[in-house]
Amino acid sequence: MLIGRKFLNSNNLSLSSLTVAKFGGTSVADYAAMLRCANIIKNDPNTRVVVVSASAGVTNHLVRLGQENVSLEEQQSIIQSIAAIQFNITQNFNENIEQTLNQAINTLLDELAQVALSQSTQYSAKNADAILSYGEQLSSRIFAQVLRTIDVAGEYFNVQQVMKTNSLYGKAVVDEQQLKQSCEALLLPKLRENVIVTQGFIGQDGLGNTTTLGRGGSDYSAALLAEALGSHRLAIWTDVVGIFTTDPRITNQAKAIKEISFGEAAEMATFGAKILHPATLIPAMRCNIPVFVGSSKEPEKGGTQIKKKVESTPTYRSIALRREQTLVTVKSPAMLHASGFLAQVFSILAKYELSVDLVTTSEISVALTFDNPSGSTQALITTSVVEELEQLCEVTVEHGLSLVAVIGNGLNSAKGIGQTIFETINDTNIRLICHGASSNNLCFLVNEHDASDVVEKLHDTLFA
Structure with missing residues (x-):
């Protein structure tokens, strides 16, 4: 049973300060970006679960690949582009590790090609979800290895083992009770010795088919895992230094916000602030788990704290x-x-x-x-x-x-x-x-x- 932010115990394991960290697409875009994230984790021993998005650019390719009437030539071109993004990262490892990772990547891309071919002739929402899931499957395997290169015991974990959903493809609903039970049985025993690297955004229905939680669902996945594990803190690492008064791409006068209430942040997320998935704060609010939002490019600059009570409440x-x-x-x-x-x-x-x-x-x-x-x-x-x-x-x-x-x-x-x-x-x-x-x-x-x-x-x- 979860009570507040108390961490679930399994086999005498107790991590009262557990942090679940989520890294977005730009944070895992290339080897240098992944290495920065790996060092953030190394510098915070409380971070034991890491949720990653697809490497920047990959999801856009997959969205196109999941549409109807994509020619075979375009399918092959898209898959080659995805491969180039991933191989650009793996080339930074030593030869043996690079070869092993590339073999795993090619296996996944071969599977992807088969699903894309089927989708191009007979569209289905089920195939669209399966296609979209490959970005996170690729990035999580690579990032686990990046952690190991800096002496952090990174372990790849397939989130579909615990993230069970209904069959509403494209916006699947998670079975939260089953998630808690599965996390206690399958994840908790691993956290003593390893940093778990898993996927955001994806799940699995009762028939064994891949589902997705909606674009941007990696944040939500991380929040659900934080709740299920009774985490002390949820850290969302992105490419901007916290939450701003508006999108800095619209006006350079946007100002960073040091702290914000759950209610205000939920409104911002719901109405378009891209820094957070709209549903992310629901699990955090239920268990009063503070959420930190910061930049993986500049972690030293801090970020925005989202919590139940804040000092200022401006109009x-x-x-x-x-x-x-x-x-x-x-x-x-x-x-x-x-x-x-x-x-x-x-x-x-x-x-x-x-x-x-x-x-x-x-x-x-x-x-x-x-x-x-x-x-x-x-x-x-x-x-x-x-x-x-x-x-x-x-x-x-x-x-x-x-x-x-x-x-x-x-x-x-x-x-x-x-x-x-x-x-x-x-x-x-x-x-x-x-x-x-x-x-x-x-x-x-x-x-x-x-x-x-x-x-x-x-x-x-x-x-x-």
């Missing part, structure tokens, strides 16, 4: 941006003074396992927003969804929108919030506004081509 904490949003408006006079209409709409959406983000209503229409994650291989709102909704009402689907979220504290009670925000961007068309349900955010939709400019203007005003 404006950050501005998040989430692109590729879909707006669905359903309209019917039958809504007027009638009950049950919304229940029917949401019943259809539930049937297709669609999650609604924002909702605004009028007397005869409802506007709903949906996140269409970057890299998705399928349309979120399919023809089948629209046709079924059209049996109830008139349906309009709009694309090319971005969601801007102002994150802070007491936003639903502070005076002048709306005036300050919307006067700053009064020359921009606002497609939808959602405010009042949460004290931590004010959200609105704008056209995609206006999004960066809107964020930059707001940041200049709110964080001057």
Whole structure:
């Protein structure tokens, strides 16, 4: 049983300060990057479980490989590109180790080629997940060896042994109870002598098929493992020095945040801050596990601490941006003074396992927003969804929108919030506004081509 942050005991093993560390794609992009991460682990003996993403660039290749009608020539080109990324890392080992690793890599790439060939002729979500999983399978094998070269007992571990899910390919749901039991039986006994290197993002369903937790799911995997192991700390290592007031790629005026509450960080992640997967904080919040976010390139600069209680609670904490949003408006006079209409709409959406983000209503229409994650291989709102909704009402689907979220504290009670925000961007068309349900955010939709400019203007005003 887990109690707070107490570490589970197995065979008299007790690691009361256990840290689970996750390293993103840029942190394992090449040999130099991997070596920096390995030294971070070596310098912190409490880090006993390491979760890695695919090496930078590999997942993008795999997304393309998982799509329909990819020619054999393009398949071969993509696999060669993936091989080049991995061999560029393994060439830094001695000859014997390089040969052993390359043999393992070639075996995986041969398997990948077979799945890709099948996918190109008959698309399936199951094959798409299998294809996407190879990036983490490759990087974790290599990184375990990098650890061993600096005298850290790195051991490769297949996360599918413990990360069991349902069969909802592309966004599989983890069986958390089974995860805890499997971690106690299979992982804990290894932690006394070894640093376990495993994969983020992937799992396995009851039929033995590979599943994925959604793009960005490596953070979530690490958080689930931290919870299952009763970890004292979760460290997310990426390519930026912590969490900023907005995306530094949009404005060079973005400022680093030293500490932030779980609630604020959850809002930021949910509404597009790419530093964390939206679901990452749920396990951490459940067991009050502090989360650290820092740069593997510059670990000496510190980062952002995410915890339950923080010293300061400013009105404006950050501005998040989430692109590729879909707006669905359903309209019917039958809504007027009638009950049950919304229940029917949401019943259809539930049937297709669609999650609604924002909702605004009028007397005869409802506007709903949906996140269409970057890299998705399928349309979120399919023809089948629209046709079924059209049996109830008139349906309009709009694309090319971005969601801007102002994150802070007491936003639903502070005076002048709306005036300050919307006067700053009064020359921009606002497609939808959602405010009042949460004290931590004010959200609105704008056209995609206006999004960066809107964020930059707001940041200049709110964080001057």
